[in-house]
Amino acid sequence: MTMSTPTIEPTHFRDVMGHLPTGVVVVAGREPGTNSPAGLIVGTFQSLSLSPPLVSFSVTTTSRSWPRIRPSGQFSASVLAAEQRHVCRALSTRGHDKFAEVDWHESTSGAPQIAGAHAWIDCRITQELPGGDHLIVIAEVCRLEAGHGEPLVFHRGRLGAIRERGH
Numbered sequence: 001m002t003m004s005t006p007t008i009e010p011t012h013f014r015d016v017m018g019h020l021p022t023g024v025v026v027v028a029g030r031e032p033g034t035n036s037p038a039g040l041i042v043g044t045f046q047s048l049s050l051s052p053p054l055v056s057f058s059v060t061t062t063s064r065s066w067p068r069i070r071p072s073g074q075f076s077a078s079v080l081a082a083e084q085r086h087v088c089r090a091l092s093t094r095g096h097d098k099f100a101e102v103d104w105h106e107s108t109s110g111a112p113q114i115a116g117a118h119a120w121i122d123c124r125i126t127q128e129l130p131g132g133d134h135l136i137v138i139a140e141v142c143r144l145e146a147g148h149g150e151p152l153v154f155h156r157g158r159l160g161a162i163r164e165r166g167h
């Protein structure tokens with residue numbers, strides 16, 4: 001007997017998966033040729049392997065920024081700090097100059113890093129795998145550095161800070 005896959009409504013999927021809190025990360029690079037900065041917000045950034053040091057995230061196949069970042073073979077990930085909601089808004093909204101009102105500087109590789117972020121990770125793309133309507137990007141960590149303060153967190157459709165943490 002074959003088992004059919006139950007139909008999962010996209011809104012239900014989003015609602016339940018939204019109970020899993022995530023960090024808010026800017027993935028940014030330089031478009032070869034124009035050298036202009038390109039980037040987007042991802043909530044799927046995570047560490048993948050310690051030795052070798054690898055990270056991964058998933059990017060929608062309809063992303064406009066990823067095809068501009070990919071050809072350089074590298075990107076910088078900026079883990080946003082609690083007070084950087086405006087950066088999240090700017091980098092997750094299409095159809096405007098995403099970097100115009102965002103304070104950023106160049107990493108040693110030349111990729112844009114968000115000033116005042118909670119952490120920065122410079123990466124070299126090693127693999128891209130299909131993942132439904134997303135691509136899974138795997139990258140090697142070249143350089144990383146922690147900043148200060150608290151991280152920005154996305155949970156149940158809302159941005160916030162971590163209110164309480166036990167030790």
Ligand SMILES: Cc1cc2nc3c(=O)[nH]c(=O)nc-3n(C[C@H](O)[C@H](O)[C@H](O)COP(=O)(O)O)c2cc1C
Pocket residue numbers: 024039040041042043044045057058059060062063064065066088091092093094154
């Ligand atoms: C908190 C948050 C998390 C997100 N996570 C992802 C993600 O993991 N992958 C993705 O492709 N888009 C994600 N997005 C949506 C993109 O940031 C958004 O669609 C963006 O406008 C895409 O830009 P682009 O078309 O210039 O690439 C997220 C947005 C927010 C606000």
